[in-house]
Amino acid sequence: MSFLRFFTVMLGMLATSAEAAEVNLQSPVTSIARDIYGLHTLLLIITGTIALVVFGVMFYAIIRHRKVAGRTAKLFHENTTVEVIWTVVPFLILVGMAWPATRTVLAQKSTRGEDMTIKVTGYQWKWRYDYLDDNFGFVSHLATPQSAIQGVSAKPVNYLLEVDEPLVVPTGKKVRLLLTANDVIHSWWMPALGVKQDAIPGFVRDTWFKVDTPGTYRGQCSELCGKDHGYMPIVVIAKSPADYDKWLADKKKAVAAMADDPNKIWKLEDLKARGEKVYQQNCVPCHQATGKGIPGSFPALDGSKIVTTDKAAHIHIVLNGSQKNPAMAAWGKQLSDTDIAAVITYERNAWSNHTGDVIQPKDVKAARGGKV
Amino acid sequence: MATVTDTQHAPHSHGKPSGLSRWLTATNHKDIGTLYLWFSFAMFLSGGVMALCIRAELFHPGLQFFQPELFNQFTTLHGLIMVFGAIMPAFTGLANWLLPLMIGAPDMAFARMNNWSFWLLPPAALLLLASFAVPGGAAAAGWTLYAPLSTQMGMGMDMTIFAIHIMGISSIMGSINIIVTILNLRAPGMTLMKMPMFAWATLITAYLIIAVMPVLAGAVTMVLTDRHFGTHFFNAAGGGDPILYQHVFWFFGHPEVYIMALPAFGIISHVIPTFARKPLFGYTSMVYATSSIGILSFMVWAHHMFATGMPATAQLFFMYATMLIAVPTGVKVFNWIATMWEGSMTFETPMLFAIGFIMLFTIGGLSGVTLSVAAVDIALHASYYVVAHFHYVLVAGALFSLFAAIYYWFPKMTGKMYNERLGKVHFWWSLIWFNVTFFPMHFLGLAGMPRRIPDYALQFTTFNEIASVGAFFFGLGQLIFLYNMLVSIRRGEPAPQKPWEGADTLEWQIPTPAPYHSFAEAPELEVAENGAIRAMKGGKHH
Numbered sequence: 001m002s003f004l005r006f007f008t009v010m011l012g013m014l015a016t017s018a019e020a021a022e023v024n025l026q027s028p029v030t031s032i033a034r035d036i037y038g039l040h041t042l043l044l045i046i047t048g049t050i051a052l053v054v055f056g057v058m059f060y061a062i063i064r065h066r067k068v069a070g071r072t073a074k075l076f077h078e079n080t081t082v083e084v085i086w087t088v089v090p091f092l093i094l095v096g097m098a099w100p101a102t103r104t105v106l107a108q109k110s111t112r113g114e115d116m117t118i119k120v121t122g123y124q125w126k127w128r129y130d131y132l133d134d135n136f137g138f139v140s141h142l143a144t145p146q147s148a149i150q151g152v153s154a155k156p157v158n159y160l161l162e163v164d165e166p167l168v169v170p171t172g173k174k175v176r177l178l179l180t181a182n183d184v185i186h187s188w189w190m191p192a193l194g195v196k197q198d199a200i201p202g203f204v205r206d207t208w209f210k211v212d213t214p215g216t217y218r219g220q221c222s223e224l225c226g227k228d229h230g231y232m233p234i235v236v237i238a239k240s241p242a243d244y245d246k247w248l249a250d251k252k253k254a255v256a257a258m259a260d261d262p263n264k265i266w267k268l269e270d271l272k273a274r275g276e277k278v279y280q281q282n283c284v285p286c287h288q289a290t291g292k293g294i295p296g297s298f299p300a301l302d303g304s305k306i307v308t309t310d311k312a313a314h315i316h317i318v319l320n321g322s323q324k325n326p327a328m329a330a331w332g333k334q335l336s337d338t339d340i341a342a343v344i345t346y347e348r349n350a351w352s353n354h355t356g357d358v359i360q361p362k363d364v365k366a367a368r369g370g371k372v
Numbered sequence: 373m374a375t376v377t378d379t380q381h382a383p384h385s386h387g388k389p390s391g392l393s394r395w396l397t398a399t400n401h402k403d404i405g406t407l408y409l410w411f412s413f414a415m416f417l418s419g420g421v422m423a424l425c426i427r428a429e430l431f432h433p434g435l436q437f438f439q440p441e442l443f444n445q446f447t448t449l450h451g452l453i454m455v456f457g458a459i460m461p462a463f464t465g466l467a468n469w470l471l472p473l474m475i476g477a478p479d480m481a482f483a484r485m486n487n488w489s490f491w492l493l494p495p496a497a498l499l500l501l502a503s504f505a506v507p508g509g510a511a512a513a514g515w516t517l518y519a520p521l522s523t524q525m526g527m528g529m530d531m532t533i534f535a536i537h538i539m540g541i542s543s544i545m546g547s548i549n550i551i552v553t554i555l556n557l558r559a560p561g562m563t564l565m566k567m568p569m570f571a572w573a574t575l576i577t578a579y580l581i582i583a584v585m586p587v588l589a590g591a592v593t594m595v596l597t598d599r600h601f602g603t604h605f606f607n608a609a610g611g612g613d614p615i616l617y618q619h620v621f622w623f624f625g626h627p628e629v630y631i632m633a634l635p636a637f638g639i640i641s642h643v644i645p646t647f648a649r650k651p652l653f654g655y656t657s658m659v660y661a662t663s664s665i666g667i668l669s670f671m672v673w674a675h676h677m678f679a680t681g682m683p684a685t686a687q688l689f690f691m692y693a694t695m696l697i698a699v700p701t702g703v704k705v706f707n708w709i710a711t712m713w714e715g716s717m718t719f720e721t722p723m724l725f726a727i728g729f730i731m732l733f734t735i736g737g738l739s740g741v742t743l744s745v746a747a748v749d750i751a752l753h754a755s756y757y758v759v760a761h762f763h764y765v766l767v768a769g770a771l772f773s774l775f776a777a778i779y780y781w782f783p784k785m786t787g788k789m790y791n792e793r794l795g796k797v798h799f800w801w802s803l804i805w806f807n808v809t810f811f812p813m814h815f816l817g818l819a820g821m822p823r824r825i826p827d828y829a830l831q832f833t834t835f836n837e838i839a840s841v842g843a844f845f846f847g848l849g850q851l852i853f854l855y856n857m858l859v860s861i862r863r864g865e866p867a868p869q870k871p872w873e874g875a876d877t878l879e880w881q882i883p884t885p886a887p888y889h890s891f892a893e894a895p896e897l898e899v900a901e902n903g904a905i906r907a908m909k910g911g912k913h914h
Contacts, residue, residue, distance in 0.1 A: 022819035022831060025751060036751045040818075043745060047738035054734060058709045062727070066717045067649070073716040073874075077651040077901070086706045087699060094695045097745060102688060104747035109684035149827060151434045159433060161829045179681075184521040185614055187679055187754060191820040196750045198680045200615060201520060202608015205681030218829075222679075222754040222822040224514045226521055227441045230825030296507025296526055297441065327524045 026191040029217065029238075030209045033194030035104040042100070046093065108194075111208045114176035118167070122179070122186030122199035122221065123334065124327075125228035125285060129167050132178075134248060136255045139334075140165040141281055142231045149231075161218040166235035168251075170244035174210045183329055187223035190236055198223055211238040226327070228285045260338040262365060268345065268358045275346025278339045283347075286327065291351040298327065302351035311357060314344055315367045332368060337361040388888050398490075399483035400888065401468045402785075407490050408465025409778075413854070415457030415497060416771075420847050422450040427809075427843040430836050433828055443826035444512035445528070449500060451515025452532065455632070456539045457497050459770045463635040464489075464546045466777055467574040469785060471550065473879035473886055474568045474903055476559025476895050476911065481552035489545040496538040503528035514824055516625070517591075519606035519617040523598050530599070533592045540585040547578035559878075559911070561897030565659070568877050568903030569652065572659050573638025576666045580627045580634075583670075588624035591617060615680055622673035630669045632766060634662060636733075636773030637704055640726050642877065643776050644708050645902065647723035648715030649874035654707040655901040661700035661707075668697050678749045687746040694744035698737065705734055720872070721795030725776035728803050729769060736764025739814065754824075757817025763810045772802070775853065782857075783871045787885030788864030794856040801849035808842030876904040887913035 028034040065071050119130040119137070130137030143162040147153040156162065169175050179188055181199040189196040190209070197207040211217075221232040239247060266274075280289070283301075287293050291302035301307050306314050318340055322328035331340060338361045348357045388394065398404050425446050429438050438446070468486065472479055480486050503510040508526020511517065522529055554575045558567065594605040595617070604610025606617045637658075645652045652658065674682060674690040682690075708730055717723070739761040743749050752758060775798070782790045812835035817823075821832045828836065870880040878897070882890055895911025 023815040025818050026820055033751075036748055039745060040742065040748050040751070043742045043748065047741060051734065051738055054705065054709065055731060058712065058727075058730065061709065061712045061715070062717065062719075065648075065713065065715050066719075068718075071714075071716045073649040074714040075650055076714070077653050077655065077711075078657075079710075082710070083654055083657055083703070087703055090699050090702045094698060094741075097741075098692060098695060101691065101745040101747050105687050105691065106684055108747060108750060109687065149435055151436070155433060155830060157830070159830050160827060184524065185518060189754075189820075189822065191751065194751060196679045196753060200608075200680070202612075202614070207681070219820065220822060220825075224444070224518070224521065224824045226524065227444065227512075229444070230440060230822075230827050294441065296509065325524075326520070 028192060028194060029211055029213050029215065030193050030195075031212075032104070032108055032209065033192060035107065036194045039100060039104060043097065046097065050093075108207070111176050111206045113174060114208060115173035116170075117176045117178060118169070119178045119180070120188055120199060122181035122183075122188070122225070122232075124183050124226050124329065125221075125232040126281075127167075127186075127188070127221075127232065127234060128334070129165075131248075134252065136252055138165045138251075138255065139281075140167065140235070142233055144231075158218065160231065161220065161233045161235070163233055163235045166216070166237045168237045168239060168244065168247050169211060170241045171211050171214055171238045172241065174208055176206055176208045179205050179207070182333065183326075184225050185223050186221050186225045186232070188219075188234060189222040190217060190219040190234055192217040192219075193236065196222060211236075214238050214240055214243075231285075260336060260361070262337055262361050264338075265360055266338075266341070266345075266358070268349065268356070271342045271345040271358060272349050274338070275342035275344070276350070278335065278343040279346050279350075282331070282335070283343065291347070291353075299325075301347050302353060304353075307347050308353050308355055311348075311359065311363075312367070314348070315340070315359065315364060318344055319364070319367060337364040337368075340364045396491075397487065399479075399487050401472050401480045401483070401486065402886065402888065404480075404486050404490050405465045405467075405469030406785075408461050408468060408493075411490070411493055411497075412458045412460075412462035412465060415453050415461070417850070418501065419450050419453035419458055420850065422446045422453070424843060424847050426450065427840040429826055430828070431840040432837070433830055433833055435827055438826065440826045441509060441512055444514075444824065445504065445510040447824050448511050448514055448517075448532075449504075452511075452536075453497070453500060454766070455515065455628070456536070456543075457493070457500070459632045459766065459774075460539075460543055461493060462774050463574070463577070463632075463770075464543065464550075466635070466639070466774070466781075467546075467550050467570075470781065470879060471553055471571060471574065472557070473784070473882065473890055474877055475554065475557065475562050475571055476878055476891050476897060477553055477557035478889065478891050478894075480549045481557055482549050485545050486549055489542045489549065492538050492542040492545075496535040496542070499531045499535040499538070503531040506531065516618075516621055517595065518614075518621070519595050519598065520614050522595050523606065530596065533596050536592050537589055540589045543581050544585050547581040550574050550578040551582075559891065559894045559897050561899050562878075562903070563899070565656070566899040566901055566903065568638075569641035569655070569658055569662075570635070570638035571903070573634045573636075573641075573662055576662055577631050577634045580631050580666055580669065584624040584627045584631075587620060588628075591620040591624065594620075615677070618677050618680065619674070622676045623670070625676065626673040627666075627669040629762075629765070630665055632770045634665065636729065636770050637662060639773045639777045639780075640708060640729055641902065643722045643726040643780050644711050644730075646780070646872050646874040646876075647720060647726075648712045648717050650711055650715045651900070651904065652707070652902045653710035653713075654703070657703055658707055661703045664700045665697060668693065668700070672697060675744060675746070675749070678746045679753045691744060691746040695741065698741050698744075701737055705730060705737075718873075720779075721790070721792060721799055722776045722780035724796065724799040725772050725779065728799065729772040729776060732764050732768030732772065732803075732806070736761055736769060739764065752817055754822055755817035756813040756821045756823055759823050760810050760813035760817060763813070767810070768806055775799075775802075778857075780872075781879070782860070783867030784879055784884055784886055786861050786864070787867055788860050789867045789871065790860040790864060791856050794852055798849060798852045798856065801852065802846060805842045805846035805849060809839050809846050810842075812836075812838045876900075878903060878905050878908070881905050881908050882911075882913060889914040 121128040140163045179199040181201040186199040193209045217236045219234045286298035293300040319332035321330035341361045344359045348355045510528040511532040513522040597603040604612040672694045675694045893912040896909040898907040
């Protein structure tokens with residue numbers, strides 16, 4: 001406790017940040033998060049009491065049983081009764097802790113009886129949400145601009161915890177999440193919901209939550225997943241069922257409106273403009289905005305042989321990933337033919353690459369070899 | 373020439389070899405122990421510099437000094453270097469120095485293998501440090517090197533894997549030496565259930581090392597073949613399983629935690645009785661507690677994996693097993709406090725560090741109990757709460773016990789006294805700034821800050837600032853220690869044979885500094901619990 005007071009004082013001295021620093025778990029908004037909060041409080045009381053008693057005895061001895069106080073040592077070195085007591089009592093305390101903990105573990109694991117299911121896929125470094133019951137989905141990227149990260153522009157209030165497309169869910173409904181990943185292990189952590197579940201490539205894991213109160217909740221990836229691990233936030237917006245239904249209808253319309261005609265023949269500048277956006281969202285972390293990559297880790301695209309000469313090889317590596325460097329993902333699974341055509345066209349005409357090549361969506365479709 | 377006369381006159385009395393060859397070809401356990409200790413201190417400083425780079429970047433939100441990829445390399449190498457380069461070799465060094473003196477052996481059992489176990493370490497450390505300079509930089513997957521992320525890195529990862537292989541071989545050979553020395557070279561009268569707790573702790577640790585280092589080698593070798601030879605151990609697309617890596621890694625990783633803790637328990641079990649001027653309370657139960665911690669440590673590995681989505685039964689089994697470890701660990705803490713109880717205590721630097729150890733290790737242990745509760749771990753796993761927890765156990769645990777040990781045995785090793793005043797300054801400085809650095813991390817973790825991120829949301833700013841300030845002062849304070857050691861080795865007061873009134877183990881029965889070839893002939897001993905010497909006959913030194 002004295003530490004708490006000490007840091008409260010330090011906090012006052014260092015009152016440079018706008019917000020008060022939190023010292024406890026975030027306010028829970030699901031039954032599981034409330035259980036966790038309660039359990040943690042219980043544990044804090046038990047362990048705090050143990051610490052007080054143990055340190056109390058120790059400091060009593062330190063103060064009273066010292067040589068300068070004229071003490072001579074009593075040379076006892078065992079006492080069966082005491083030893084049995086301090087083995088059995090902690091054991092019983094642990095049993096007392098295990099009982100409520102077991103109930104919460106079982107509740108966390110009971111994912112059945114869901115009202116709706118959302119598939120969550122972790123990518124380096126973004127999340128994709130698929131509403132399986134409604135057959136649509138979208139990708140959620142970090143919305144904080146690079147300039148704020150590099151300190152060129154001011155940092156927004158929700159710095160690093162804001163996304164372009166939040167996950168929207170209804171309140172009062174049991175939402176089951178199916179989690180997987182595309183490349184490496186990620187972890188979907190939403191503190192206020194009491195949920196943390198690893199997303200593992202090639203496997204599906206599940207978890208669940210039922211949010212009580214409408215609101216915006218923020219979290220982030222909690223499993224080191226490479227360079228931009230710190231930059232893949234999660235935002236959940238819980239809406240009342242009526243508001244949620246309205247959002248759902250609007251969103252489905254918007255997604256449908258955004259669908260591209262796969263047979264459209266595009267002009268170079270349109271495709272390049274679209275490709276630049278795709279590049280910004282997906283390629284910049286590794287290949288960099290300059291197209292120079294990061295030497296040793298991520299190859300340059302500016303002046304690259306594949307990008308400036310062999311079109312088929314270029315389409316192949318973007319669609320299927322790299323054989324040599326597992327960090328290069330197979331984008332065919334994530335992006336539409338139009339987006340892939342756009343980004344390849346952009347790469348072949350950006351920086352010093354003035355090939356004038358235009359890759360059409362149908363070329364990409366052909367390259368997929370009949371696979372969707 | 374001199375050697376010729378030596379061998380003719382006294383076959384057992386080799387003079388001290390001099391110059392570089394004394395160290396390169398060292399077979400004397402004291403020389404090798406010294407090498408280990410200096411090596412581990414150098415690694416402690418280089419790992420510490422990386423920690424300070426991490427804390428500098430985290431002083432403010434935003435990226436100031438390092439880009440994320442370099443930041444990840446720092447977190448990874450900081451962990452690897454501190455675990456394999458600093459703490460483990462430091463304990464092996466102490467074991468080398470002290471075991472023969474404590475049990476009345478002439479040297480370690482395999483003197484030449486001892487040389488090889490040490491000299492494998494510098495190349496391994498060079499591989500780790502040099503990997504910063506290769507294309508793609510050092511390994512950046514965290515010290516746990518989780519697949520499949522570790523299959524993505526550049527050649528820095530291969531160098532790290534090779535370094536782990538080498539360090540693994542080194543610590544296995546060191547452990548074989550420790551086990552054989554303890555089991556075979558004890559002087560008459562030094563029975564197993566009488567020998568010093570430090571010997572017990574290193575014996576059990578050595579068995580743990582032999583059991584789990586090959587497991588780690590297997591895990592990283594599988595990563596290596598996944599990277600280069602087309603295997604798919606951890607690639608689901610090829611029939612592998614990324615979680616398999618974590619099971620194998622933590623089957624090593626959890627006993628590893630005790631590999632870094634048990635020797636500390638051994639040290640504390642000597643320092644506390646000495647300065648309380650009382651025998652260790654509950655020696656027998658200490659031996660059993662240490663053994664049961666060793667055995668239980670193999671059954672709790674998946675508590676590092678509660679967030680991977682194991683079935684409920686597995687969550688519960690690993691939760692119960694982990695909670696169970698609190699019992700023997702608690703017994704140890706209670707025994708130490710009972711040793712202090714009704715004692716006649718003085719508070720020289722080793723005692724201060726030992727008391728600091730008990731206090732902070734207990735805090736780390738209690739936050740460990742909190743983490744063991746799987747339901748709560750879901751909220752805390754991979755957060756700064758975990759960072760706080762394991763630094764309480766490893767810095768305030770392992771490192772503080774090492775400081776206690778160095779101050780405690782410094783007179784016997786060097787024949788000089790360290791500067792008590794500077795020692796006390798070092799303790800209070802470390803104690804205060806350690807807590808300023810790591811206590812706020814509990815709050816950060818609770819509030820939702822993940823570990824291993826180079827940049828963070830604004831609400832985490834205050835505590836990160838405090839932690840960074842604390843870290844720099846803590847780091848600075850270690851130079852006090854270095855200064856004290858360097859000056860005292862050269863100009864310290866001459867130390868008496870037994871500088872501590874309450875010290876009763878065998879190493880205090882021989883001259884100070886310990887003769888180069890101590891116990892060339894085995895002494896006959898009458899021993900009480902915890903290696904306390906009641907009577908000694910014979911035992912010659914050269």
